[in-house]
Amino acid sequence: MDLLRFATAGSVDDGKSTLIGRLLLDSKAIFEDQLEAVEATSEAKGYDYTDLALLTDGLRSEREQGITIDVAYRYFATPTRKFIIADTPGHVQYTRNMVTGASTADLGLVLVDARQGLTEQSRRHAVIISLLRVPHLVLAVNKMDLVEFDQAVFDKIHAEFTQFATKLNIPDLEVIPISALQGDNVVTRSENMPWYQGPTLMHHLEHVHVASDRDLIDARFPVQYVVRPKSDEFHDYRGYGGQIAGGVLKKGDEVVVLPSGMTSTIEGIDLFDQEIDQAFPPMSVTVRLADDVDVSRGDMIARVKNAPTPSQDIDAMICWMTSEPLRPKQKLAIKHTTRTGRALVKDIQYRLDVNTLHRDQETKELGLNEIGRIQLRTTVPLLCDPYSKNRTTGSFILIDEATGVTVGAGMINSSS
Amino acid sequence: MTQTHVDYQLSQLDQLEAESIHIFREVAAEFERPVLMFSGGKDSIVMMRLAEKAFYPAKIPFPVLQVDTGYDFPEVLATRDNWVNRLGVRLIVASVEEAIKNGVVVDDGKTSRNRLQIGTLLNALEEGSFTAAFGGGRRDEEKARAKERVYSHRDEFGQWDPKNQRPELWSLYNGRLHEGEHMRIFPISNWTELDIWHYIGREGIEIPSIYFSHQRRVFERDGMLLTESEFNPCRPGEEARERTVRFRTVGDLTLTGCVESTASTIDEIIDEVAIARVTERGATRGDDRFSEAAMEDRKKEGYF
Numbered sequence: 001m002d003l004l005r006f007a008t009a010g011s012v013d014d015g016k017s018t019l020i021g022r023l024l025l026d027s028k029a030i031f032e033d034q035l036e037a038v039e040a041t042s043e044a045k046g047y048d049y050t051d052l053a054l055l056t057d058g059l060r061s062e063r064e065q066g067i068t069i070d071v072a073y074r075y076f077a078t079p080t081r082k083f084i085i086a087d088t089p090g091h092v093q094y095t096r097n098m099v100t101g102a103s104t105a106d107l108g109l110v111l112v113d114a115r116q117g118l119t120e121q122s123r124r125h126a127v128i129i130s131l132l133r134v135p136h137l138v139l140a141v142n143k144m145d146l147v148e149f150d151q152a153v154f155d156k157i158h159a160e161f162t163q164f165a166t167k168l169n170i171p172d173l174e175v176i177p178i179s180a181l182q183g184d185n186v187v188t189r190s191e192n193m194p195w196y197q198g199p200t201l202m203h204h205l206e207h208v209h210v211a212s213d214r215d216l217i218d219a220r221f222p223v224q225y226v227v228r229p230k231s232d233e234f235h236d237y238r239g240y241g242g243q244i245a246g247g248v249l250k251k252g253d254e255v256v257v258l259p260s261g262m263t264s265t266i267e268g269i270d271l272f273d274q275e276i277d278q279a280f281p282p283m284s285v286t287v288r289l290a291d292d293v294d295v296s297r298g299d300m301i302a303r304v305k306n307a308p309t310p311s312q313d314i315d316a317m318i319c320w321m322t323s324e325p326l327r328p329k330q331k332l333a334i335k336h337t338t339r340t341g342r343a344l345v346k347d348i349q350y351r352l353d354v355n356t357l358h359r360d361q362e363t364k365e366l367g368l369n370e371i372g373r374i375q376l377r378t379t380v381p382l383l384c385d386p387y388s389k390n391r392t393t394g395s396f397i398l399i400d401e402a403t404g405v406t407v408g409a410g411m412i413n414s415s416s
Numbered sequence: 417m418t419q420t421h422v423d424y425q426l427s428q429l430d431q432l433e434a435e436s437i438h439i440f441r442e443v444a445a446e447f448e449r450p451v452l453m454f455s456g457g458k459d460s461i462v463m464m465r466l467a468e469k470a471f472y473p474a475k476i477p478f479p480v481l482q483v484d485t486g487y488d489f490p491e492v493l494a495t496r497d498n499w500v501n502r503l504g505v506r507l508i509v510a511s512v513e514e515a516i517k518n519g520v521v522v523d524d525g526k527t528s529r530n531r532l533q534i535g536t537l538l539n540a541l542e543e544g545s546f547t548a549a550f551g552g553g554r555r556d557e558e559k560a561r562a563k564e565r566v567y568s569h570r571d572e573f574g575q576w577d578p579k580n581q582r583p584e585l586w587s588l589y590n591g592r593l594h595e596g597e598h599m600r601i602f603p604i605s606n607w608t609e610l611d612i613w614h615y616i617g618r619e620g621i622e623i624p625s626i627y628f629s630h631q632r633r634v635f636e637r638d639g640m641l642l643t644e645s646e647f648n649p650c651r652p653g654e655e656a657r658e659r660t661v662r663f664r665t666v667g668d669l670t671l672t673g674c675v676e677s678t679a680s681t682i683d684e685i686i687d688e689v690a691i692a693r694v695t696e697r698g699a700t701r702g703d704d705r706f707s708e709a710a711m712e713d714r715k716k717e718g719y720f
Contacts, residue, residue: 001427001428002425002426002427002428002431003428003431003432070563070578070579070581071563072559072562072563073555073562073563073605073606074555074556074562075555075556075606075608077608077610081428082428082608082611084606096583097583099583099585100583100584100585103585103586104585104586104587211423211424211425214424216424224438224441224442224445225441225442225444225445225470225471227471227472227473227474228474229473229474229475230474231473231474231475233473234473234474237473237474241437241441241470241471242441243434243437243438243587248424270472271469272468272469272472273472273473280424282426282431282434282435283426283430283434284433284434284435284437284438284441284470286472297445321583333592335588335590336588337588338442338445391586392586392587395585395586395588396588397585397586397588397590399590399592404590404592404593404594405582405590405592406582406583406584406585406590409583409585
């Protein structure tokens with residue numbers, strides 16, 4: 001059984017929580033006591049049907065306001081796959097949550113209301129999914145029951161979205177007409193839409209091919225923790241613990257340690273008490289080197305002929321996540337892989353209008369939930385790749401040094 | 417166990433394990449004084465196993481903290497001692513009894529031990545100056561937990577502010593703290609109850625015997641089967657009798673109910689869990705049933 005992580009996004013009334021409730025219910029991931037509680041609440045509120053949204057809205061204030069505030073993670077499994085859903089709120093003011101949910105997703109699921117068609121928000125969601133390089137996108141055209149399952153309505157939205165998507169970076173797109181409330185094309189094929197020949201949503205989620213999304217060529221191993229037992233039994237043991245961020249590492253490989261540039265060979269790769277032949281993403285392993293070179297947390301092990309160039313000048317897209325705007329000359333803490341340093345904002349090149357994709361080059365700052373392109377100068381060299389090549393070595397977070405809060409999410413375009 | 421992978425694919429259990437090990441190492445590298453909160457339950461045992469793997473062949477580089485309610489199952493304490501001895505880690509026991517005696521918490525006779533644990537725990541974290549405390553919480557357990565971060569920031573009162581959580585992106589965790597604050601770390605956030613059981617089965621690790629089917633004198637209260645004990649005498653109208661049961665969760669024995677079951681192996685437990693129609697907490701935890709927001713309220717105060 002493998003794992004698929006997907007992020008969902010939709011506007012307030014697109015029926016996203018209902019859809020998730022439906023997926024959980026139909027895959028039997030919801031328990032009787034949870035369903036009974038929701039049924040009781042729905043009845044007490046005088047609803048005509050069981051409001052499945054109540055299953056996912058976990059915080060009291062959310063139930064009171066009838067909206068989803070924060071990223072919630074949901075789990076279900078079918079015989080072939082385990083799924084982790086990052087359920088993100090769709091309101092304008094919570095874009096940062098959408099970015100958060102999409103950062104770890106293999107697939108993005110955007111909902112639109114068939115009656116409304118594409119809205120500013122659905123475009124924004126698609127842009128964020130594209131910007132975060134989520135490799136697969138599903139547009140679910142929901143509430144088909146409310147437009148009499150009319151193919152013309154679906155075709156119009158399909159065409160409009162496909163045209164918009166050409167401007168984005170979306171390697172794989174699937175558009176599916178559904179009714180989350182009644183279950184059409186969610187798990188079981190809809191009898192109301194014989195004109196639709198494609199997969200149901202669940203079938204697509206179960207079968208979408210994600211194995212090739214990883215980079216298995218460019219070996220990248222950020223050193224996380226130096227394992228030194230200091231015991232009699234393992235007196236001379238010195239291993240480097242970390243999670244493979246790209247490529248395949250094998251015993252005997254000639255490697256370079258960055259930023260020092262020292263070279264060595266891999267003496268062995270350990271997974272707990274076993275030695276393994278090779279390691280690939282996202283394995284957490286311990287690597288031993290043949291030579292006694294100086295390696296510590298924050299360093300990176302890569303191949304001699306295929307290693308990133310250490311750089312302190314970073315060009316990146318930023319999603320700003322706090323109310324105090326980002327301005328040039330600001331100094332922030334930066335965390336990139338296992339490396340931490342400080343960063344100076346040298347320039348804000350433009351703000352990206354996520355609705356029109358217009359680049360506003362006159363901008364002097366980036367506000368909450370705004371996305372833009374910036375230049376940074378860092379105190380320590382980053383051992384990075386473009387985000388388009390590697391989502392692990394191409395991403396970083398910015399931290400406000402006074403409050404300690406994560407204020408920005410960065411995706412590297414290039415470094416020099 | 418992971419063998420040669422011709423297709424470079426990891427099973428979901430291997431992926432979850434890799435993610436959890438990454439979190440353990442990250443915390444050990446970035447925090448000065450981490451501690452692992454160990455209840456003896458299946459989730460904290462899986463955490464111990466993951467910590468063991470993360471640092472092998474070195475020992476786990478932080479101590480283990482257990483809150484002793486005074487009402488713990490003896491089988492659970494035995495398993496705790498076996499684990500602690502085998503791994504050679506330091507065990508710190510924070511006793512609710514002691515906390516009551518020292519006036520850290522007040523036992524008014526109405527408050528459950530589980531609630532008194534909060535004050536006892538916060539006090540132990542403060543006394544040990546711990547800056548990061550690993551907990552075995554899983555997001556699939558409960559609605560409020562579904563919104564918990566892996567690194568969950570707690571203010572100087574140990575409180576959780578659900579509306580003001582730090583965004584958590586990629587696998588880049590932000591461990592910045594101010595004086596007096598600490599972080600709760602949930603390395604098995606993305607595991608489900610079934611993942612936990614599959615992992616225990618795969619790893620062949622010791623868990624308390626009360627998870628398996630056994631004979632026990634129990635009585636019914638509020639629709640739950642509770643253990644007869646000196647701490648929990650039968651009230652008028654309640655009658656204890658011997659039944660074949662097992663526990664789905666482990667906690668304060670006066671509040672933790674069991675279920676009738678003949679499951680005596682991990683595989684049989686997995687079959688049972690796979691078809692269970694009631695959540696583990698809803699079925700057997702008196703402390704979570706008081707209101708729809710019971711867990712959210714206790715979490716805000718500093719509950720695990």
